[in-house]
Amino acid sequence: MQNKKLDRNQVRKLLIAIIDTMSEQEMRQLFRKLKSLHHGEQRKYSRKDFSRVIDYNVEGRYYRDFIENISEGGLFFKPSHTFSVGQTIQITFMSPDNQKPFRINGEIVRVSTDGVGVKFKIESQVQQMVLKSYVDMIEP
Numbered sequence: 001m002q003n004k005k006l007d008r009n010q011v012r013k014l015l016i017a018i019i020d021t022m023s024e025q026e027m028r029q030l031f032r033k034l035k036s037l038h039h040g041e042q043r044k045y046s047r048k049d050f051s052r053v054i055d056y057n058v059e060g061r062y063y064r065d066f067i068e069n070i071s072e073g074g075l076f077f078k079p080s081h082t083f084s085v086g087q088t089i090q091i092t093f094m095s096p097d098n099q100k101p102f103r104i105n106g107e108i109v110r111v112s113t114d115g116v117g118v119k120f121k122i123e124s125q126v127q128q129m130v131l132k133s134y135v136d137m138i139e140p
Contacts (some may be wrong), residue, residue: 002118008109016040021046032047036039043072043093044072045071045072045073045135046071047070047071047073047076048069048070048135048138049068049069049137050067050068050070050073050075051066051068052066052067052093053065053066053067053068054066054067054077054091054092055091055092055095056089056090056091056092057089057090057092058083058087058088058089058090058108059087059088059136063079063080065077065078065079065080066071066078068115070138071135072120072121072131072132072135073120074089074106074109074118074119074120075106075118075120076115076116076117076118077115077116077118078114078115078116079115079116083108083111083116084108084111085108085109085110085111086107086108087107087108088105088106088107088108089105089106089108089118090103090104090105090106091104091106091118092104093134102131102134104120104121104122104127104128104131105120105121105123106118106119106120106121107119107121109129120122
């Protein structure tokens with residue numbers, strides 16, 4: 001079928017046949033990829049599911065919530081308070097060895113009923129390297 005141009009219904013049938021052979025986890029991963037493509041998102045860094053407590057500051061108020069996923073470019077979490085796109089956020093992570101906190105600034109770039117998307121503001125090469133190391137340590 002490689003040389004034959006498939007119509008919309010044929011493509012749909014082939015996709016469904018492939019999806020029917022996938023595990024639930026594979027289907028969820030595919031869904032996330034398709035959802036990001038559908039919304040025109042072109043991510044520079046891939047996200048990793050990650051549940052860890054973060055402390056953060058927005059407009060001088062301090063909060064604590066759980067990250068849902070993270071990448072070198074940002075993170076997504078479900079906040080306990082309401083925020084707006086464009087707000088600045090300072091996030092504090094505990095280092096993997098729990099010795100020193102790691103702080104990074106960001107901007108809230110997405111707000112939905114699912115949660116809040118934050119884009120990191122990388123301010124130095126050292127910060128970039130620490131963040132990359134932190135994200136690389138997370139198991140996929």
